[in-house]
Amino acid sequence: MRNTKKNITNKVRLSLFVLLFLFSALLIVADKGVAAENVNGRKPLWNEINISRIRDIPVDGNIEFFFCADLHIPFDDRGIVKKIVRQANSRKPDFVLLGGDLVQMGLPNYYTTLKKVLRKFRVPVISAIGNHDTSFSDYSDQRQWKKFFGNTFFYFDAGPARFIFLNNANFDLKDAQLGFLENALKTDLQKFIIMHRPVGYVNKLYITPLKGGSERFRELIEKAGVTAVMTGHEHHYGSYEVDGIKYIVSGGAGGRLNTNTKNNYHHYIIGNVGKDTFSFQVITL
Numbered sequence: 066m067r068n069t070k071k072n073i074t075n076k077v078r079l080s081l082f083v084l085l086f087l088f089s090a091l092l093i094v095a096d097k098g099v100a101a102e103n104v105n106g107r108k109p110l111w112n113e114i115n116i117s118r119i120r121d122i123p124v125d126g127n128i129e130f131f132f133c134a135d136l137h138i139p140f141d142d143r144g145i146v147k148k149i150v151r152q153a154n155s156r157k158p159d160f161v162l163l164g165g166d167l168v169q170m171g172l173p174n175y176y177t178t179l180k181k182v183l184r185k186f187r188v189p190v191i192s193a194i195g196n197h198d199t200s201f202s203d204y205s206d207q208r209q210w211k212k213f214f215g216n217t218f219f220y221f222d223a224g225p226a227r228f229i230f231l232n233n234a235n236f237d238l239k240d241a242q243l244g245f246l247e248n249a250l251k252t253d254l255q256k257f258i259i260m261h262r263p264v265g266y267v268n269k270l271y272i273t274p275l276k277g278g279s280e281r282f283r284e285l286i287e288k289a290g291v292t293a294v295m296t297g298h299e300h301h302y303g304s305y306e307v308d309g310i311k312y313i314v315s316g317g318a319g320g321r322l323n324t325n326t327k328n329n330y331h332h333y334i335i336g337n338v339g340k341d342t343f344s345f346q347v348i349t350l
């Protein structure tokens with residue numbers, strides 16, 4: 066009899082503990098909502114959940130992140146993605162930023178494989194959408210992405226910086242995103258843009274860069290004094306400076322490498338941001 070009572074008490078305690086844990090998790094997710102497209106009426110998805118997992122960093126603190134793009138799962142070359150996961154889990158940056166083309170094509174089974182890979186990261190991972198993450202026959206068909214990752218343009222703040230994610234998978238930045246960008250740039254924090262396609266004005270060899278909205282984009286980021294624009298799409302490494310803004314093209318996280326540009330090697334970027342500083346290094350794989 067005494068044992069039965071004890072078992073019941075233990076079960077009640079365990080249930081209360083589980084309830085408390087779930088309630089706390091919900092509060093954490095709700096606390097760090099991000100400005101973006103409509104998120105009302107649905108549960109948080111991958112990017113939102115991962116943003117909520119980023120540690121609280123003071124505005125005068127320092128952050129370290131990894132950035133890479135073009136994994137092209139399941140056709141990533143030479144186990145590059147595995148190496149990046151291993152190195153991130155060992156070094157433990159504050160978060161990993163991905164610049165799109167996570168899958169070769171937006172098929173449900175490719176997304177299933179992608180989810181297994183992403184869940185191996187033991188640090189938060191936040192991603193932009195690439196043209197290969199769509200149905201591919203139609204870059205505007207982004208249903209698979211939205212089902213798993215959520216919104217396709219949004220921002221989050223971490224310590225001294227704001228990270229603004231845009232969606233140019235279908236070539237363009239239309240008025241809705243340019244308006245969102247203009248508002249998102251209104252901050253004293255350092256500003257970083259993450260999107261998939263690079264801008265064409267940094268390298269004439271880029272044959273499918275951002276097209277519509279490119280000029281307005283350039284005006285907005287120059288006026289706001291953006292620190293860096295980080296993109297992928299071109300499967301190589303490139304670094305440029307235009308209008309005093311740094312442009313980093315890092316498309317070397319597993320997809321087949323370009324042959325028409327230089328610096329065509331697999332790699333990722335480690336970025337460090339302080340209150341008024343930004344530095345980065347290229348890690349070749």
Ligand SMILES: [Fe+2]
Pocket residue numbers: 135137166195197298299300316320
């Ligand atoms: Fe790619």
